[in-house]
Amino acid sequence: MSEPAQPPDEQVIAALAARDLSALAALYDRYGRIGYALAYRILGESEGAEDVVHDAFLSAWRGAPGYRRERGNVRGWLLSIVHHRAVDILRRKTAFRPAPLEAAEDRPDDADTAGEAVRNLERAGVREALTALPAAQRKTIELAYFGGYTQVELSEIMGVPLGTVKGRMRIGLQKMRRALEADAGSAAGRGEP
Amino acid sequence: MSHVIDELELYAVDALPGAERDRVTAHLAECGSCRDELTAIARVVDALPDTVPDREPPSRLRTRILATARSDVPGAPPSPAGTRLRWRPSWIAIGGLAAAGLALTAVDFGTLDRLETATGELNVLERTIADVSSAERSWYMGGKGDYAGSGGTLFVTGKTGRAFVLFHDLKPIQPTARYTVWLVTTDGQRWIRAATFAPDSRQYQRVDIEAQVVAYRRCAVTVETAATERPTGLVVMESNIGPPPASPAP
Numbered sequence: 001m002s003e004p005a006q007p008p009d010e011q012v013i014a015a016l017a018a019r020d021l022s023a024l025a026a027l028y029d030r031y032g033r034i035g036y037a038l039a040y041r042i043l044g045e046s047e048g049a050e051d052v053v054h055d056a057f058l059s060a061w062r063g064a065p066g067y068r069r070e071r072g073n074v075r076g077w078l079l080s081i082v083h084h085r086a087v088d089i090l091r092r093k094t095a096f097r098p099a100p101l102e103a104a105e106d107r108p109d110d111a112d113t114a115g116e117a118v119r120n121l122e123r124a125g126v127r128e129a130l131t132a133l134p135a136a137q138r139k140t141i142e143l144a145y146f147g148g149y150t151q152v153e154l155s156e157i158m159g160v161p162l163g164t165v166k167g168r169m170r171i172g173l174q175k176m177r178r179a180l181e182a183d184a185g186s187a188a189g190r191g192e193p
Numbered sequence: 194m195s196h197v198i199d200e201l202e203l204y205a206v207d208a209l210p211g212a213e214r215d216r217v218t219a220h221l222a223e224c225g226s227c228r229d230e231l232t233a234i235a236r237v238v239d240a241l242p243d244t245v246p247d248r249e250p251p252s253r254l255r256t257r258i259l260a261t262a263r264s265d266v267p268g269a270p271p272s273p274a275g276t277r278l279r280w281r282p283s284w285i286a287i288g289g290l291a292a293a294g295l296a297l298t299a300v301d302f303g304t305l306d307r308l309e310t311a312t313g314e315l316n317v318l319e320r321t322i323a324d325v326s327s328a329e330r331s332w333y334m335g336g337k338g339d340y341a342g343s344g345g346t347l348f349v350t351g352k353t354g355r356a357f358v359l360f361h362d363l364k365p366i367q368p369t370a371r372y373t374v375w376l377v378t379t380d381g382q383r384w385i386r387a388a389t390f391a392p393d394s395r396q397y398q399r400v401d402i403e404a405q406v407v408a409y410r411r412c413a414v415t416v417e418t419a420a421t422e423r424p425t426g427l428v429v430m431e432s433n434i435g436p437p438p439a440s441p442a443p
Binding site: 021024025028029032033034035036037038040041044045046047049050053054057058061071072073075076079080083084087123126127129130141144145146148149150151152154165166169170173176177180 | 199200202203205206207208209210232233234235236237238239240241242243244245246247248249250251254255257258259261262263371389390391420
């Protein structure tokens with residue numbers, strides 16, 4: 001038996017703005033898992049990650065009427081709230097800022113459904129785009145995004161001028177952008193959604 | 194008008210200090226070309242969470258979020274306010290006990306919360322039992338000195354290579370300190386931080402390891418008061434972890 005079609009994210013957000021609790025449940029079922037994984041990656045512990053995801057979804061619940069599609073998709077909007085809150089907490093307790101990704105080696109996830117397999121392929125593409133970067137660019141992106149380091153801190157811990165930090169970040173993200181666009185182009189060429 | 198193109202990548206990853214961030218935000222409010230550029234950068238940054246290893250949130254989190262949101266709705270009944278969106282079959286499966294409790298409204302929300310928490314813990318226990326049953330290799334680390342009586346077994350499951358440590362009787366530590374699990378390379382030169390956690394005061398505590406254990410030769414647990422690239426605290430338990438068994442000769 002096939003699953004019924006899911007309402008698009010924008011429809012869920014509209015229902016959220018109308019104070020429909022089932023829309024919040026739907027949003028959580030879509031993005032709770034990746035939001036939690038992101039918060040856990042940044043904070044390195046489950047209790048804090050749980051609090052961050054709780055606060056982020058409540059923020060979305062309360063802020064849904066202010067969501068503007070032209071500023072980004074729902075997933076990006078929600079994960080940026082998670083990211084911002086997690087980094088904010090991390091910076092307030094700097095003693096336990098997580099190490100670079102050395103320990104968090106990427107590992108393919110179990111694919112137990114077709115949908116999961118497609119998502120894993122997409123995620124594998126992003127992972128490949130990141131790991132294909134020269135180490136200095138990759139580390140700059142990881143330390144900033146997952147480690148919560150500011151540009152000045154990055155300059156200090158990597159022992160390079162601020163301009164180099166900016167340059168590595170810019171070139172690294174540009175390369176990822178091209179890689180992801182190429183992936184999307186070849187997927188479209190194969191007739192994939 | 195001076196554009197902020199050079200700042201946009203660091204702005205997108207939230208790495209600008211407050212004053213500079215405010216300056217960029219103010220500029221973006223007035224500059225369409227910088228906004229367009231930021232949108233393109235944000236598409237890449239939004240994909241970065243896809244590089245994070247998958248992790249299942251505790252089942253109580255969903256209940257907790259919905260409970261807090263429900264308290265936001267003036268005059269909302271204790272059961273879900275509406276069913277305007279279609280419920281997926283998998284939600285029903287996940288909801289299970291919770292959905293039945295909400296529909297009946299005979300179970301108050303606190304009770305439901307506790308039931309879901311218990312269900313979540315049972316799920317973790319079941320998963321751990323299944324993983325332990327399918328584990329191909331394991332190494333026990335006994336607590337040393339003041340930590341005698343505690344310990345942990347590092348398991349590596351055969352099917353996925355997934356690794357975790359099942360600790361028992363962990364000693365309480367200072368609230369600001371954390372247990373840290375390290376994996377050590379063969380030459381002893383590199384210590385890789387594999388997990389950082391606080392004891393949860395239960396008899397058994399599972400800690401997942403985000404690294405391929407088979408690449409290392411020793412596992413150690415320290416108590417740290419700050420996150421460092423190398424251990425600085427006391428080693429409270431450790432074990433050699435051997436290489437995979439050699440395949441029999443053909």
